[in-house]
Amino acid sequence: MRALAGPAMLAVMVGGFFISRQFSADELPPREFTALEFAGADDPQVGSCYSLSTMLVANRVTGTSTASWESPREGTWKLKLESVVQGYSGPVHTFRTLTFEQSGDLVRLVSVDASKDQPNTLRANIDDLLDAPNSLRSTPVDRCGRDGGTGYLYKAR
Numbered sequence: 001m002r003a004l005a006g007p008a009m010l011a012v013m014v015g016g017f018f019i020s021r022q023f024s025a026d027e028l029p030p031r032e033f034t035a036l037e038f039a040g041a042d043d044p045q046v047g048s049c050y051s052l053s054t055m056l057v058a059n060r061v062t063g064t065s066t067a068s069w070e071s072p073r074e075g076t077w078k079l080k081l082e083s084v085v086q087g088y089s090g091p092v093h094t095f096r097t098l099t100f101e102q103s104g105d106l107v108r109l110v111s112v113d114a115s116k117d118q119p120n121t122l123r124a125n126i127d128d129l130l131d132a133p134n135s136l137r138s139t140p141v142d143r144c145g146r147d148g149g150t151g152y153l154y155k156a157r
Helices: 006-023 052-058 122-136
Strands: 037-039 047-051 066-073 076-087 090-103 106-114
Antiparallel strands (some): 037 047, 066 076
């Protein structure tokens, strides 16, 4: 059998690339999920005044980390953040897997799996995630944008 020549081989490779990209597209949570208010750590019914998407953008989750999403079941999304940083004795792999679950009009952080250099409790992770939108004075959800709106660790403008 004769090997494919120049242009034909290129067409096969490009076609294969586009087919593989079509069927291996990254899974992302729907806008309806990320628009929900991120819950605080103190009470199941208290929000943080920031949507999940605002909190993720403020934290620049795709900055130096590799971020990937998966949904193990309806209403639940896992965000895996991985990076390699230079340590004293060479490269160090760090990771954090955050599982978010819808609870009514809120999105709660329900579990954390993290490397030893990362916060590993729910409260520590929630507090850490809310530091960026509070520091940046990110746009709050509508209920907190009005006078008197309160939320977990929320600092009104």
